[in-house]
Amino acid sequence: MKNFNICIDIDGTITDAYYWLNITNKYFNKNITEKQITKYYIHEVMGIKQSEYEEFYEKNKIQIHSEQKLREDVQIVIKKLSLMHNIFFVTAREKSLTMLTHSYLRKNEIPYDDLFVLGSHYKVDKARELECNVFIEDNYDNAVQLSKAGVKVLLLDTNYNRKPLNENIIRVFSWKEIYSIIDKLILQCKAM
Known part of the structure; x- marks a missing residue:
């Protein structure tokens, strides 16, 4: 049995934030x-x-x-996480980009359990449906919306999301840090 359901945004989260x-x-x-x-x-x-x-x-x-470049350590960290957790990519990309997104993830050897191309920045319903334990995101508004719905959010730091955070959002600076925080969250859950 896998520990957590981890939802991950794509653009600016697994990819370089300034790819465009x-x-x-x-x-x-x-x-x-x-x-x-x-x-x-x-x-x-x-x-x-x-x-x-x-x-x-x-x-x-x-x-x-x-042609988007991946953020440093994304492949290694997601591969490690996928051994113990369910990995769900949840992106606001247009639905027409679904096959391209699957291809991109496979080409870059990023393991995942499922991909959801929403065509909308509203991710709360999908996070609830997936019983998401932690959501990794770069969009500040999405992070706030998810956090207010009770989802723990790891917000990857960028120049465009440096605004005040609430108690359900943790600002992170690297994928190695994400791995470490998820480890700590699991220990906290097991201790409860």
Whole structure:
């Protein structure tokens, strides 16, 4: 029997948080740096209309999501976690990207029990359905929403999510730290 049901976001969580920057800068003829990315929504960062970003994204989403680099230690940590826990990827990506996402995870040798491509940033219902013990996320609003629904959230630090946290959110800085915290959470559960 596996210990925890771990839900994991993909973009900015297992992948580099600024994966979209180079291609977006080039397309919109901008020179935005990682330090300037203090908002989650890309159109706001780039100073463009949401409709302009959506048009760009529609043309480039396959390339963007196929070429994303993984965060350091993601493969090692998720492989270790998958030995003792259920791994569920829960992403806000469009449903049309489901097969591409499966392929990306397999190509990068990331084990998982299931993938849920929601097409929405609202993840609370899926987390409840999966009886999620811990959710690993980079989107501040998602983290707050999940935490208020009673889900323990590990929020991977980025320039765009440095806002106050509640008692159900732990800010983390690496995947090795995530592994360590999940170990501690299991010990706490067993002690209860």
